Amino acid sequence: MYQVVMQDEPVAAAAVDETPLAGAGGRDAAFGRVVSDTVDLSHGVALYVEDVMVSFDGFRALNRLSLTIGRDELRCVIGPNGAGKTTMMDVITGKTRPDEGRVFFGQSHDLLRMSEPRIADLGIGRKFQKPTVFEAMSVFDNIELALKAEKSARASVRWRLGHAQRERIEEVLAQVRLAGHAATIAGTLSHGQKQWLEIGMLLAQDPVLLLLDEPVAGMTDEETMRTAELLLELEGKHAIVVVEHDMEFIAQIARTVTVLHEGSVLAEGRLDDVRADDRVIEVYLGR
Ligand SMILES: Nc1ncnc2c1ncn2[C@@H]1O[C@H](COP(=O)(O)OP(=O)(O)OP(=O)(O)O)[C@@H](O)[C@H]1O
Numbered sequence: 001m002y003q004v005v006m007q008d009e010p011v012a013a014a015a016v017d018e019t020p021l022a023g024a025g026g027r028d029a030a031f032g033r034v035v036s037d038t039v040d041l042s043h044g045v046a047l048y049v050e051d052v053m054v055s056f057d058g059f060r061a062l063n064r065l066s067l068t069i070g071r072d073e074l075r076c077v078i079g080p081n082g083a084g085k086t087t088m089m090d091v092i093t094g095k096t097r098p099d100e101g102r103v104f105f106g107q108s109h110d111l112l113r114m115s116e117p118r119i120a121d122l123g124i125g126r127k128f129q130k131p132t133v134f135e136a137m138s139v140f141d142n143i144e145l146a147l148k149a150e151k152s153a154r155a156s157v158r159w160r161l162g163h164a165q166r167e168r169i170e171e172v173l174a175q176v177r178l179a180g181h182a183a184t185i186a187g188t189l190s191h192g193q194k195q196w197l198e199i200g201m202l203l204a205q206d207p208v209l210l211l212l213d214e215p216v217a218g219m220t221d222e223e224t225m226r227t228a229e230l231l232l233e234l235e236g237k238h239a240i241v242v243v244e245h246d247m248e249f250i251a252q253i254a255r256t257v258t259v260l261h262e263g264s265v266l267a268e269g270r271l272d273d274v275r276a277d278d279r280v281i282e283v284y285l286g287r
């Protein structure tokens, strides 16, 4: 696992730095990587987006978009179709480059200067709407693959094989409500279970920031409710940004809600307040 500097653990990165290197250049390089991968959350901010502009052939998909996500936050983002919600995630993950603006991960990582894989490697996990699990593999193997991906990507010095790895996989499976399905072939899971498995694959990589784009679309009411419970359990362990249209689901998990409209923040605050906002009713909820 990579180092995350928090106010109460100021020595974490330094401790890695001072570890005597066993004379191996490869390990030296690995240690260097762990240190440089530190995400500085000491000011309580996981993500900082400022005045981001994205145009597609003259059409403004994002128009001076600014928002800040706290390191322990569970943030809901709502807004009409075409408001720019997915485009915002594309910018954060490096898929789309904005024309202007600033995007920082923690205090020091300028995401606009980084590649997509590098951003993922730093600890930003993204779930797209359509589940993308390895259908022919078991649930357990899917999570194991995600764990291995993390290991090679971050060249972790703390990685332990065997028992600890198995325990971690089982922990993740329990978290995402799939403890009884370790041996199940992923392709035979329900749509909702596949969504959970994909969330599990992201959790296996222990992201600092988790981006979920319409995670409950196509889920049954029961699955939706259990997903809300899951996200509430994850609150505080990762910074989480959830985009959804399902307002019942949003109501179950809402803390601060951001309403996007035409590429900008139209309103932000408690759900009750944004729901009562005339502009929000007009462009979104009142439809
Ligand atoms: N690659 C692209 N090329 C051209 N236009 C794009 C591209 N990606 C997004 N857009 C446009 O940008 C606007 C914002 O799209 P975006 O997908 O971010 O909206 P959204 O808020 O996620 O909507 P929805 O709720 O329907 O998912 C839309 O008008 C969309 O058509």
Ligand SMILES: [Mg+2]
Binding pocket: 085, 086, 087, 213
């Ligand atoms: Mg979208």
